[in-house]
Amino acid sequence: MPAYPLRVLVLRRTKLGEADLILTLLASDGHQVRAVAKGARKPGGRFGARVEPFTVLDVLLHTGRSLEVVSEARTVATHEAVRADYDRTTAASAVAGLLERISVEGQVEPQLFDMSLATLDAMETSPVSAMRPLVLAFVLKALAMHGVRPALGECAACAGVADPAYAISPAAGGVLCERCAREDEGSLPISVEAHAALRALMRAKMSDVAGLDIPERVQREVTMLLRAYLAFHVPGRIRALDFFAAGR
Numbered sequence: 001m002p003a004y005p006l007r008v009l010v011l012r013r014t015k016l017g018e019a020d021l022i023l024t025l026l027a028s029d030g031h032q033v034r035a036v037a038k039g040a041r042k043p044g045g046r047f048g049a050r051v052e053p054f055t056v057l058d059v060l061l062h063t064g065r066s067l068e069v070v071s072e073a074r075t076v077a078t079h080e081a082v083r084a085d086y087d088r089t090t091a092a093s094a095v096a097g098l099l100e101r102i103s104v105e106g107q108v109e110p111q112l113f114d115m116s117l118a119t120l121d122a123m124e125t126s127p128v129s130a131m132r133p134l135v136l137a138f139v140l141k142a143l144a145m146h147g148v149r150p151a152l153g154e155c156a157a158c159a160g161v162a163d164p165a166y167a168i169s170p171a172a173g174g175v176l177c178e179r180c181a182r183e184d185e186g187s188l189p190i191s192v193e194a195h196a197a198l199r200a201l202m203r204a205k206m207s208d209v210a211g212l213d214i215p216e217r218v219q220r221e222v223t224m225l226l227r228a229y230l231a232f233h234v235p236g237r238i239r240a241l242d243f244f245a246a247g248r
Helices: 086-102 110-125 128-145 178-183 192-203 206-211 216-233 239-247
Strands: 004-016 020-027 032-037 056-063 068-077 167-169 174-176
Touching: 004 032, 004 086, 004 110, 020 110, 032 056, 086 110, 086 128, 086 239, 110 128, 110 206, 128 192, 128 206, 128 216, 128 239, 167 178, 174 178, 192 216, 216 239
Parallel strands: 032 068
Antiparallel strands: 004 020, 004 056, 020 032, 056 068, 167 174
8 A cells, every 4th residue: 555644643652672663643633543663763763753752743654464654754843842841741641641542543533633732732831830720621622522521501411500510420421400419329529619610621722721710629629520520431541641630
């Protein structure tokens, strides 16, 4: 099969043999690609640092037996400032971990790529204190693109008024009114502040998330609620996200 070009975001790299790397990539149309970069670990190799995580590349791929093969790679954006700082790296790793879980080979979602790049761009320029809100906003928006957007306006169970909301239910798919919260044993209580933060994070552009005034205690509550919601709808551990949540 002839080579074909693709713009990609590097999510993860794994050692293969003595000199090669397996790259997990998010393509510009939102589908996942796994490809081999041959000789990428050799000193002075032609790929070198160009295939680092969080880098945006224009690549030329060939279809191999089980994985694609990278024949050329040109750097579009390095996001070096993200990799150079521990807090930014752990936040970006949480984003990459979720992307690796929800992106699927052959299934397109073009907005996912654009949002991922906007998130990494914001992580480069925003203060470190904004890393948690940026990750939370990304998780919320990624869930929406994955088809499981939490209902935050009306009650997810009865479609009635949920202002204020009394709980959030992963099974029902969003916030609950007082009556439905009493009847849903799997729901989690939610504060007025956390409900407002979720709505603000969902509405905000990634470039504006750093400007949201969300107190630390509310950020922690939103983190707990979103992790429970995510675990219900996206089974399996996302270690990088667990590590990020535990460390901040």
